[in-house]
Amino acid sequence: MYQYILLAADGSENAIRAAKEAIKLASFTESSLIDLVYVVDFEKSKSDVLHAASPESLEIGRRRKIAPIEQLIKEAGITYKVTLLKGEPGPEIVRYANEANVDIVIIGSRGLNSLREMVLGSVSHKVMKRVKCPALIVK
Amino acid sequence: MxxxxxxxxxxxxxxxxxxxxxxxxxxxxxxxxxxxxxxxxxxxxxxxxxxxxxxxxxxxxxxxxxxxxxxxxxxxxxxxxxxxxxxxxxxxxxxxxxxxxxxxxxxxxxxxxxxxxxxxxxxxxxxxxxxxxxxxxxxxxxxxxxxxxxxxxxxxxxxxxxxxxxxxxxxxxxxxxxxxxxxxxxxxxxxxxxxxxxxxxxxxxxxxxxxxxxxxxxxxxxxxxxxxxxxxxxxxxxxxxxxxxxxxxxxxxxxxxxxxxxxxxxxxxxxxxxxxxxxxxxxxxxxxxxxxxxxxxxxxxxxxxxxxxxxxxxxxxxxxxxxxxxxxxxxDWGSFKYIITAPRADAVVMLVTVAIVIYTDNLAIGVIIGVILSALFFVASISKVKIKEQGTTYFIEGPLFFASTQSFIQAFEQVSQKEITIDLSSSHLWDESAVGAVAKIVSKLEEQGIAVQVKGLNPASEKLYNKLLGLSGGH
Structure with a gap:
């Protein structure tokens, strides 16, 4: 069914729920791969660099954000890899998903109310509209 | 590239x-x-x-x-x-x-x-x-x-x-x-x-x-x-x-x-x-x-x-x-959180850097004093040696060097046992002061009739210890 699953994560509660769905889907198909994608927002670069003592601690700090999800996937015994991207989260996930020809994109929705969504914009909504493969938005 | x-x-x-x-x-x-x-x-x-x-x-x-x-x-x-x-x-x-x-x-x-x-x-x-x-x-x-x-x-x-x-x-x-x-x-x-x-x-x-x-x-x-x-x-x-x-x-x-x-x-x-x-x-x-x-x-x-x-x-x-x-x-708007969550010394260095720049109107002076201050804090923090006593064994935790030897020596001023072991496996001897301190403690305690055994030196520390005391490396 779905061989190559892109799981977009941001270290939030919703991302964990999305991860659980990704694991369910992956467990239906033998030899499926979850690509755990975390986009480091350009806006965060300055403060991340400032607050990290070295490039090494910068890297490990970011890996820590998705560690709980990595743990979940590992425990489920599913093959996975971690991809750190830089840019604006929405467009970056779309670009990566389309270039890598993934079979499905799974992403958590932040569950903003409609006003906040209008101001902040919904990453999951943007991703859903622009990827060329099926997308699963997890509430 | x-x-x-x-x-x-x-x-x-x-x-x-x-x-x-x-x-x-x-x-x-x-x-x-x-x-x-x-x-x-x-x-x-x-x-x-x-x-x-x-x-x-x-x-x-x-x-x-x-x-x-x-x-x-x-x-x-x-x-x-x-x-x-x-x-x-x-x-x-x-x-x-x-x-x-x-x-x-x-x-x-x-x-x-x-x-x-x-x-x-x-x-x-x-x-x-x-x-x-x-x-x-x-x-x-x-x-x-x-x-x-x-x-x-x-x-x-x-x-x-x-x-x-x-x-x-x-x-x-x-x-x-x-x-x-x-x-x-x-x-x-x-x-x-x-x-x-x-x-x-x-x-x-x-x-x-x-x-x-x-x-x-x-x-x-x-x-x-x-x-x-x-x-x-x-x-x-x-x-x-x-x-x-x-x-x-x-x-x-x-x-x-x-x-x-x-x-x-x-x-x-x-x-x-x-x-x-x-x-x-x-x-x-x-x-x-x-x-x-x-x-x-x-x-x-x-x-x-x-x-x-x-x-x-x-x-x-x-x-x-x-x-x-x-x-x-x-x-850096993350600074407010930083002041609370970062180690106390780091928060102080950050605030002092800001204060000095504003006081002197000179970014360079603030940075230089900030660097010196944090170096001092760093030395102060690693110069604290922890000593845990378990029975007759004393476990030393933390590096031994010129700034930390004093508290190390003080810990052995009052020893009541007849026989003790100093375990240095969680420590490291960095310089002559460290080697000197260990040697001094051993000879002082032995003068008081206490048998001392030093163990757990890591290879680099042992090499330095032997070299500085003029002993030939046994291993």
Whole structure:
């Protein structure tokens, strides 16, 4: 069914729920791969660099954000890899998903109310509209 | 690292577009920083043109934007006030020489010794000082000034949500300059503070006497400018490295900053360095290569040649609003959380760095004292040795060296057992003081008739121990 699953994560509660769905889907198909994608927002670069003592601690700090999800996937015994991207989260996930020809994109929705969504914009909504493969938005 | 050809022509379309965006965003900042330094707007504009154009060729970090900056303007303001423009240009040339030398000697390695507490303090102090420099431009200038500042801020923070291609500060300038013109509002303009000349910069040697007195005046400023410029440039290059997931040559960047400032001084520009805000704008707008920096510099000069006489009509409050935006962008808002969550010593170093910069009005002094203070804190924290007593075994935790041996020796002043073991497996003997301390404790206790066994020395410590005590290494 779905061989190559892109799981977009941001270290939030919703991302964990999305991860659980990704694991369910992956467990239906033998030899499926979850690509755990975390986009480091350009806006965060300055403060991340400032607050990290070295490039090494910068890297490990970011890996820590998705560690709980990595743990979940590992425990489920599913093959996975971690991809750190830089840019604006929405467009970056779309670009990566389309270039890598993934079979499905799974992403958590932040569950903003409609006003906040209008101001902040919904990453999951943007991703859903622009990827060329099926997308699963997890509430 | 990419090949030179890739660094130049790997991203032509993106680089040209982002370069234009940066040029538009640079103009108001270059003018505002000139005003902070106390010189004509042309000095900052020439500097931005020269530095951006030169660094595109000689820099070590493609896609980074260097130009006239607030950090440098703040350092040079006193020099300009006391001695005038020519001394500033001479200081700029000397700054270039100092930076080239530091680059040749591998300054980049030293950057790792600057703790992030100091860097956070640096950006916060910078933001506060830029803001303080704006206060005289709006305090007591009438309610209309406040309205214009407020509208500027409204535009720069809301318009980018809808219009992404044109920098919001430029939109604010165009709209509000037109509004001021049409309404005939009485506002101070850039023209009231300096002149814009629509001509290319030309080569000239600063008119200063070539003697020791001149050197005595400019050297302290040049050293401070060199330090501040390299600090901000190397921080910015780390941020651009991170954003683009590429590496850069930090020592080449340091030399490049030096070459750019050296030449810049002969063309009537004030010393500058890399800019965090503009570099972020460049990368976000799609800039990745050297071409983006070159286009930014050339485009800026072109715009000044064409639009120069319109620039003088820009109302000061708009520029003040843009500078407030720059402050908000420069300030590290994570600092409030940092003060609470970071180790106490780090929080203190950060706050002290900010306080010293604001007190002395000098970013370089703040950074240097911050680094010294954090080094002292570091030594103090690792000089605490923990000693745990379990039965007759004493476990030593923490490194033993000249600063930590005293508390180590004190712990063994009162021993009641007849026979003890000192376990050093969680420790490390670093120097002669450490070896001496262990030997001293052993002989003192043995004098009191207590049998002492020292165990758990790691191989490096044991080697040092044997060497310094003149024993032959048994293993």
């Amino acid at each position: 990419q090949s030179l050809k890739e660094q130049w022509f790997g991203n032509i379309r993106g680089d040209i577009l982002s370069g234009i965006v940066v040029a538009l965003a640079l103009i108001p900042e270059a003018i505002a920083f000139s005003i902070i330094a106390g010189v004509d707007p042309m000095v900052g504009l020439y500097a931005s043109f020269c530095i951006a154009t030169i660094i595109a060729f000689v820099g070590g970090r493609p896609a980074m934007i260097s130009a006239a900056t607030g950090a440098m303007a703040l350092v040079m303001a006193d020099l300009v006030a006391d001695y005038g423009l020519n001394y500033l240009l001479a200081a700029t040339i000397l700054t270039g020489i100092v930076q080239v030398l530091l680059g040749v000697f591998g300054i980049a390695k030293l950057m790792r010794f600057i703790p992030n507490a100091v860097m956070i303090g640096f950006v916060n102090a910078l933001a506060i000082l830029i803001f303080m420099a704006q206060v005289p431009h709006f305090l007591g200038e009438g309610w209309l000034t406040y309205v214009f500042i407020a509208v500027t801020l409204l535009i720069v923070y809301t318009v980018p949500r809808f219009v992404k291609a044109i920098p919001a500060p430029l939109i604010a300038i165009v709209v509000l300059t037109a509004a001021a013109f049409i309404s005939g509002a009485e506002l101070k303009t850039i023209g009231d503070l300096g002149n814009i000349t629509q001509s290319l910069p030309s080569f000239f040697i600063p008119d200063v006497p070539f003697n020791f007195e001149t050197l005595r005046i400019i050297l302290p400023y040049s050293l401070a400018l060199a330090v501040v410029g390299l600090l901000e440039s190397l921080l910015t290059s780390q941020i651009v490295d991170d954003m683009t997931d590429t590496k850069s040559d930090k020592n080449r960047e340091a030399r490049g900053q030096g070459i750019a400032n050296f030449v810049n001084g002969f063309f009537g520009g004030m010393a500058g360095c890399a800019m965090i805000g503009q570099s972020v704008i460049n990368v976000k707008s799609g800039g990745r290569g050297r071409l983006s920096t070159l286009v930014a510099g050339l485009c800026l000069m072109f715009l000044i040649l064409v639009l120069g006489d319109l620039v003088v009509d820009i109302p000061m409050p708009v520029l003040v609003g843009i500078m407030i935006m720059v402050c908000i962008g420069t300030f």
